Amino acid sequence: MMFSESQFDGGFASTQITNSPAAANRDTFGVVPLTIKQISEASHSGDDKSNFVVAGADVVNVTVVGMVFNIVERNTDVTFTLDDGTGKLECKIWLNEPFDKLQIEEVREGIYVHVDGHLKSFKGERHVAIFSVRPVTNFDEITFHFIACIHNHLRTSKVQKIQGDGTALSQNTNSNPNTPIQNGTNGFKTTLPSQLSIPFNVDGLKGFDQMVLAYLQLPANYGNEKGIHTDELVQKLKLSHDKIMESIRTLEDEGMIYSTIDEFHYKATSSS
Numbered sequence: 001m002m003f004s005e006s007q008f009d010g011g012f013a014s015t016q017i018t019n020s021p022a023a024a025n026r027d028t029f030g031v032v033p034l035t036i037k038q039i040s041e042a043s044h045s046g047d048d049k050s051n052f053v054v055a056g057a058d059v060v061n062v063t064v065v066g067m068v069f070n071i072v073e074r075n076t077d078v079t080f081t082l083d084d085g086t087g088k089l090e091c092k093i094w095l096n097e098p099f100d101k102l103q104i105e106e107v108r109e110g111i112y113v114h115v116d117g118h119l120k121s122f123k124g125e126r127h128v129a130i131f132s133v134r135p136v137t138n139f140d141e142i143t144f145h146f147i148a149c150i151h152n153h154l155r156t157s158k159v160q161k162i163q164g165d166g167t168a169l170s171q172n173t174n175s176n177p178n179t180p181i182q183n184g185t186n187g188f189k190t191t192l193p194s195q196l197s198i199p200f201n202v203d204g205l206k207g208f209d210q211m212v213l214a215y216l217q218l219p220a221n222y223g224n225e226k227g228i229h230t231d232e233l234v235q236k237l238k239l240s241h242d243k244i245m246e247s248i249r250t251l252e253d254e255g256m257i258y259s260t261i262d263e264f265h266y267k268a269t270s271s272s
Contacts, residue, residue, distance in 0.1 A: 031061045031116050033148040036172060037086035039064070039119065039126055040271055052119055052126075057156050061269065062128060064089065065145040067112050078104045078124055082115060082128075089114055094178045097204035097226040102261060103133050112136040114145075116258055132258055132267075138262040211237050212247040216268040227265035 034054065042052035044058065051058040066084030079092045090217045095101050113135055119127040136142060212233060215221060221228050223271055248266060251257045257266045 001057070031063050031258065032059050032147055032255075033063045033152055034059070035146070036064060036066065036082065036084050036088045036089045038149065038153070039089060042119075042126075051144060052121075054153075056158070059119060062117065063145070063148075064091075064115050064128065065112060065142055066115075068109050069081050069108055069109050071107070071109055075228035078107075080107065080109075082113070086166075090125065090127040091117065091130055092127060093133060093160065094188050097225045103130075106135050107133060114141065132260060134192070134259070208239060208243050209247045211239070212244065213251055213268065216257055216266060217270070222268055224267070225260070227260035230264050 028037060032054070038054055039052075039062065042054045044052060051060055053059070064084060066082040066089075068080050068104075069083060070081040072079045075095070077092055079090060082089045082091050093100055093104055095104070101128050104105075114132055115128060115130055116132040117130040120127055150171055168227045215233060215237060216228055230241065230244055230248065233239070233248075234241050237244070239247075248257065254257070255269060259265065260267050
């Protein structure tokens with residue numbers, strides 16, 4: 001892959017992840033880092049949803065990083081081809097809001113971009129419906145993304161194996177209230193995660209992190225396409241700027257929030 005050194009002058013990537021409580025319930029809602037090869041090899045989930053399955057876990061929202069080619073602009077949308085060295089993928093952003101036009105203005109052919117969006121299929125062709133796109137400003141972000149993809153795949157595969165072993169164990173042992181493996185008698189369930197992290201289980205978050213996430217998930221704030229400025233979080237939550245930024249980094253790493261128009265505006269990936 002060829003890189004344009006002039007493009008990279010700062011910034012860094014975040015890892016996004018997702019969770020599901022058991023192998024039989026593979027739903028995921030976070031943003032999962034994937035290569036285009038992984039996307040092209042993903043299978044359909046086989047249920048009523050349009051989800052894809054990667055390493056045994058359903059994937060809805062993805063993060064991909066690659067070079068932009070073949071930009072096609074229309075009045076209603078802009079499409080381009082993303083090439084990450086493992087394959088090519090069509091990406092499309094609908095120009096429904098002024099914010100969408102603002103995002104796409106920074107995208108041009110020959111640069112690397114970071115794309116977050118919904119993984120979809122139309123007439124057998126996979127594509128990403130973009131909800132966030134920004135130029136990559138640091139070479140390290142590309143390397144970091146591929147490391148996140150590898151980490152996600154290895155851990156997901158390991159968890160699927162553990163869940164499979166747990167299912168087999170539950171068929172041969174009598175569970176008790178202290179055994180977190182599901183059986184048909186007492187209804188206890190496994191608590192094993194099926195993806196890299198648990199972005200929508202806030203039990204493991206610190207109090208400040210939960211406050212920031214809860215504020216970003218308020219209906220009025222979640223509906224704000226530009227996201228919420230860090231200064232507003234400081235003012236409304238009565239926390240120091242350092243604590244706000246620490247929580248933002250944590251939530252971004254967990255795939256619960258993402259930056260929008262700049263590094264000061266953030267939006268939750270889910271409303272609840």
